[in-house]
Amino acid sequence: MRAIGSWHVPSLVALVAIACLLPFFISNYHVFQLTLVLVYAIALLGLNILTGYNGQISLGHGAFYAIGAYVAAILMDRFGVPYWLTVPVAGAVCLVVGFLFGLPALRLEGLYLALATFALGVSMPQLLKYKPFEPWTGGVQGIVIVKPDPPWHLPINPDQWLYFFSLGFAAAMFLLAWNLLRGRIGRALVAIRDHPIAASAMGVNTALYKSLAFGVSAMYTGIAGALGAIAVQFVAPDSFTILLSISLFVGIVVGGLGSIGGAIFGALFIEFVPNLADQISKAAPWAIYGVFLIGLVFLMPMGINWAIRLCWARIASYRRASSAQLRSPITVSAAPHRRSTGDAPCPPEAMS
C-alpha cells in the first residue's frame, strides 16, 4: 500500500465536489441509481477486504447484505427505530455474524470456503421465509419501509437526501478502509493471502486476522444492505437471491481485486450493465451481460481500477517524453514515444 500521492489530492477533491454537486443536475431517478451505486460500492469494498486483500473467496455475501437490510427494515417497521440509527446497528449485527461465520470457515481454504459461503447465500432467501421468523420478517411478503424525509428543513428532496445520507456513509467507510488497509493490518492481511505460513512465522495471528477480515467485510456489506433497504424502501426474500452474491463477486473482479477505488467501478458495472444489456436485447439480456463480462476480462484482465492506473501511468510517461522532446528533440527521436519505457507500474500486488 502506498501513502497518498501528490496527484491524489486534487483528484480526490474533484471527486468529492462532483459527488456533492451531481444530484442537483440530474433527475431524481438518476439520483436514486447513484444512491444504489454508492450502496454497492460499500458492499464491494467489504467483499474486497475479504477476497481481494485477504484471499478468502466468498460467494455468499448477498446473505450479509440481506441481514443488514432486514435488520434495518425490522428495526424501523416493528420497533420504530429512526432510520439513521438502523444503519450502524445493521453493521454491528453483521460484524458479529460475520466474525462467528468466519470462525468455522477458518478450517476451509480457497474453493471449499467459496462453497461454504455459497451455501449461506443460497439458503438465505429460505431462512428469511422461515415461519417462526414471520412476525418479524413478514415472510414472503417482505416489509415495506417508509421513505425518510430530509431533516432540518433542508431544501432538497427525499431522493437527494438519501443520496447524501448514503454518500456520508460511503465516505466514512472508504476512509476507514483506507486507514485499515494501508497500515499494519493491511500488510498482515495481504501477507496471509500471499503466504500464510510465512505470515504466521512473522508473528501474524492468522486465525484472528482471518476471522476479523470476515467480520469487517460482513459489517461493510451489512451497512450497504441497510442503506440499500432504505433507498429501495422494501425488503423481501426474493430481493436477496444467490444472484446478488454472484453480482457482488463479479463487481470486485471487474472493479479490480485488492484495490479500494475498484469498488466504485465495480458498483457502476453491476448497477448499469444489466440495464444496458436489457436495452440491447430483451430476448437474451444475460447473454449480452456475458459478452460485456468476457470483453472486460480480456481487455482489462486485472480490473477497471488497474487498467485506469495503467493508462494514467502511460499518459504521464508520454507527457514526460514529449516535454523532453521539447527540450532536446534529438534524444527522443531515438525512442518512439508511443511506448512507455519502463514507467508503467509493476503488476499489482493483488494478483498472487
Next chain:
Amino acid sequence: MSTRSNVLIATLAALLAVAAPGAFAQKMYDSGASDTQIKIGNTMPYSGPASAYGTIGKTEAAYFKKINDEGGINGRKIDFISLDDGYSPPKTVEMARQLVEQDGVLFLFGTLGTPSNTAIHKYMNAKKVPQLFVATGAAKWNDPQNYPWTMGYQPNYQIEAAIYGQQILQTKPDAKIGVLYQNDDFGKDYLKGLKEGLGDKAQKMIVAEVSYEVTDPTIDSQIVQLQASGADVFVNITTPKFAAMAIRKAYDIGWKPVQYLTNVSISIAAVIQPAGPEKAVGIISSAYLKDATDPQWQNDSGMNELRAFTKKYLPDGSLTDSNIVYGYSVARTMVQVLKQCGDNLTRENVMKQAANLKNFNTDVGLPGILISTSATNFAPIQAMQLMRWEGKQWVRFGQVISK
C-alpha cells in the same frame, strides 16, 4: 418536495378541468399521452427464476403492435416500454422509477410478480400513477380505499382456494385433507384461502400440510408423506412442473384421494399430458380462461381470433403456453379501458375508466365470465367455474361461482 406538489397541482388541475362544464370535448393529456401516442410502461421477468412468465410481456407487446397496425386507439399508437426486472424487487423499483420519471409513461400496466408489485405499491400511489392489472393473484390489489391507483386482474388465490374449501365441505364433510403447497406467497395465500373456506373445521379436517421449494428437483417424498397421513382429499397447490409430478406420483403409488388442483396448473399441455391423461381422471379444478389446447374450443370464434393473432404476431409462440391466453386477455382489457378514455388521457381518467368496466368480454374468458369493475371493486375477474378432468378434456360443472 417539489415533484410531489407538482403532481398535486397537476391532479388538481385535471380534476378542475373534468369538473368544468363543456370541457369534456377537449383533449386532455398527462405525461405520456399526446395526439399521436400513448406511452405504457411495464416490468417483466424476462430473465431469472420466473422467466417463463416473460411470454406474457411478449404477448402484450405483440397485441399492442396489432392494435397499432390497425390504426391505434382513437388514432393514437401505443408505445409499450417493457423492461426486464429479473423478478428482483429492488430492480422493479428502479425500473418503475425509470418508466415514470425518465420515460414519462402515462401509467404502468401488467407488472408481474407479488413481491415486485409490493415493492412499487406505495411509490405508484404516492406518485398517483396508475398501476393497472398487475399480474399476480395476491388479494391485496383490490383495495381502492387505501391504494386508489392500483388494480389487480385475475381472481385471487384466496378466493379460488375458498371455493374449493366450500366444495369440500358440501361434498365430503368428513374429509381428511392433505395439502401440498409451494413455499412462497402463492402457496401461502392459497393455503390461507383454503382454511377460510373450510371455516372453523379447517383445524380438524386438514391432517397434513407439506411444502416444497420451487428449486426442489422432485416432490416424491412429499406425496408419500401425504399418503401416509391417511388423507382422502388432496389439495394440490403447485406450479405446473410440480403439479405434473404430483399427479403421476400419487397415481403410481396407488393413492386415490379426491384431488383438487390449483388453477395455476390446469394447462393440458404443461401438466395433464406429462402426468398422463389417464392418471389425472377425476381431478377437480377451476378456470376463468379458455385453454387453447382444449378441443372443445376448436371452433370457438374468440379462440380462432387468438390463433390467427398468435400465428401472425407471435410466430415463435406456442399456444400450449397458457400465458399467451392470459397476456392476450389482459391486453384486450387494457385496450378497452383506453378506448373508453376517448380523448381524455389523464391518469385520473385512465383510473376512472379502468374502474368503469361493465361486463366486458375478452372472448377468451369462459362463457359467462365477464369483466366488471367499479369505484369500490378493483378486482376485474372474480368468477370461476369448477371443472373435472374426464380423461380427454376438462368438463365444467355447476354454476359460475363468483365471490
